[in-house]
Amino acid sequence: MTKAMPEKLTMEKLVSLCKRRGFIFQSSEIYGGLASCWDYGPLGVELKNNVKAAWWQSVVRQRDDTVGIDASILMHPRVWEASGHVAGFSDPFSTCLACGRNWRMDQMGETVRCPECGGELSEPAPASLMLETFLGPVRATSQITYLRPETAQGIFVNFQNVLNSTRKKLPFGIAQIGKAFRNEITPGNFTFRTREFEQMEIEYFVKPGTDEQWFNHWVTERFNWYINLGIREENLHLREHSKDELAHYARSCTDIEYLFPFGWSELEGVANRTDFDLRQHANHSGENMSYFDDQSQERYTPYVIEPSAGVDRSALAFLADAYAEELDDKGDLRVVLHLHPALAPIKVAMLPLSRSEKLVPLAKEVYENLRRHWMVQYDDAQSIGRRYRRQDEIGTPFCVTVDFQSLEDNQVTIRDRDSMRQMRVPIAGLGACLAAKLGGEPFEVLPPGGAYWLGF
Numbered sequence: 001m002t003k004a005m006p007e008k009l010t011m012e013k014l015v016s017l018c019k020r021r022g023f024i025f026q027s028s029e030i031y032g033g034l035a036s037c038w039d040y041g042p043l044g045v046e047l048k049n050n051v052k053a054a055w056w057q058s059v060v061r062q063r064d065d066t067v068g069i070d071a072s073i074l075m076h077p078r079v080w081e082a083s084g085h086v087a088g089f090s091d092p093f094s095t096c097l098a099c100g101r102n103w104r105m106d107q108m109g110e111t112v113r114c115p116e117c118g119g120e121l122s123e124p125a126p127a128s129l130m131l132e133t134f135l136g137p138v139r140a141t142s143q144i145t146y147l148r149p150e151t152a153q154g155i156f157v158n159f160q161n162v163l164n165s166t167r168k169k170l171p172f173g174i175a176q177i178g179k180a181f182r183n184e185i186t187p188g189n190f191t192f193r194t195r196e197f198e199q200m201e202i203e204y205f206v207k208p209g210t211d212e213q214w215f216n217h218w219v220t221e222r223f224n225w226y227i228n229l230g231i232r233e234e235n236l237h238l239r240e241h242s243k244d245e246l247a248h249y250a251r252s253c254t255d256i257e258y259l260f261p262f263g264w265s266e267l268e269g270v271a272n273r274t275d276f277d278l279r280q281h282a283n284h285s286g287e288n289m290s291y292f293d294d295q296s297q298e299r300y301t302p303y304v305i306e307p308s309a310g311v312d313r314s315a316l317a318f319l320a321d322a323y324a325e326e327l328d329d330k331g332d333l334r335v336v337l338h339l340h341p342a343l344a345p346i347k348v349a350m351l352p353l354s355r356s357e358k359l360v361p362l363a364k365e366v367y368e369n370l371r372r373h374w375m376v377q378y379d380d381a382q383s384i385g386r387r388y389r390r391q392d393e394i395g396t397p398f399c400v401t402v403d404f405q406s407l408e409d410n411q412v413t414i415r416d417r418d419s420m421r422q423m424r425v426p427i428a429g430l431g432a433c434l435a436a437k438l439g440g441e442p443f444e445v446l447p448p449g450g451a452y453w454l455g456f
């Protein structure tokens with residue numbers, strides 16, 4: 001029998017793995033699915049929560065100059081007039097007069113006919129990306145508002161609230177994670193471009209004149225965040241926006257792009273929004289949106305540097321970058337997700353060698369201990385080899401096996417996902433050992449009884 005050989009990742013493979021293993025399902029699948037909407041399954045929600053926690057840790061908890069908020073999705077409709085979204089948040093689109101497909105004309109290059117059927121295209125017209133909704137139970141008297149197209153405006157309108165309640169001084173940032181909605185003309189590429197997605201945004205307020213320096217700071221910080229969480233540097237690059245692709249609020253913007261299986265595409269944008277938003281809100285609301293700088297004794301409207309990342313795109317990039325097909329030492333193919341331990345949905349799998357009544361109590365006891373600290377999965381179905389493969393495929397960094405010898409010597413076997421190496425460790429030291437590894441330390445074999453074994 002010929003053995004399978006490693007192949008390159010395609011989107012089809014990634015979509016199939018995500019469905020098969022419970023990362024991502026199509027929304028409303030039993031009704032035929034809702035285009036461009038996706039549901040995160042048991043592993044997907046863990047991955048996504050881990051991405052958000054890693055971001056929050058890095059931009060809020062580990063910085064003295066940033067605080068977080070959680071603003072509501074629904075906002076006063078005048079917010080979107082002031083922000084320029086009602087008038088200007090649109091993409092030029094044309095419809096094919098033959099097959100009825102819609103196309104974004106700014107992505108078509110020189111093409112003047114339908115790329116699908118070659119049909120004639122309608123005159124390009126702007127299509128608003130705003131998703132409208134109605135507030136109030138009676139349609140006739142209800143108010144039209146929008147599902148926010150970016151989380152940023154929830155931050156701008158709270159600028160003075162945060163300033164007054166935290167007594168922060170410039171430069172400082174406000175961070176937020178939340179859902180955003182856009183009526184995209186051409187959603188696609190799985191979770192890359194959808195109509196409902198999640199953003200992780202920081203609005204970083206600075207003194208005008210220092211904006212370029214802070215812009216560079218944030219581009220570097222954010223680029224390194226992806227690298228530190230395991231994305232290979234050759235798969236990331238920076239791309240500066242040309243003047244004609246800048247959003248209506250931005251003076252400059254640099255995208256952090258990832259080499260997805262479908263090509264280089266935006267993961268995150270870092271924009272210099274100047275004082276555009278605060279000024280617009282000051283003008284439209286009549287409220288004071290300026291800042292008094294007690295060092296320079298000046299009052300001014302701060303400039304804003306905005307690193308804006310997508311949770312779904314980040315999760316997709318982490319999955320794609322982690323995916324590998326490898327041959328093991330027997331020449332068998334294994335699919336493995338080399339996810340950073342901080343992102344892995346399951347940190348440890350507890351695998352009793354068999355379902356023997358003798359083994360189960362010990363396996364369960366160790367499992368109960370570990371799950372107080374991490375997301376741990378107990379798996380006793382099928383052979384140990386198959387169980388290792390299942391855990392490799394979902395990116396579990398460590399498997400712990402309890403066998404009959406464990407009953408005698410109080411030791412278990414830890415198996416490392418990436419090297420597939422195994423080592424015996426005393427159960428008492430398992431917690432300390434795994435804690436060091438799951439914190440991202442390199443996997444090295446230390447002798448039992450060494451300083452490492454601190455007990456649980």
Ligand code: GAP
Binds near residue numbers: 152196266268308
């Ligand atoms: N507040 C600025 C802003 O919203 P953006 O470049 O339009 O800027 C920021 O969006 C990030 O949000 C993108 O880099 C991407 O990661 C994510 N994003 C935007 N539109 C998306 C969509 N339709 N589907 C999934 N993610 C999206």
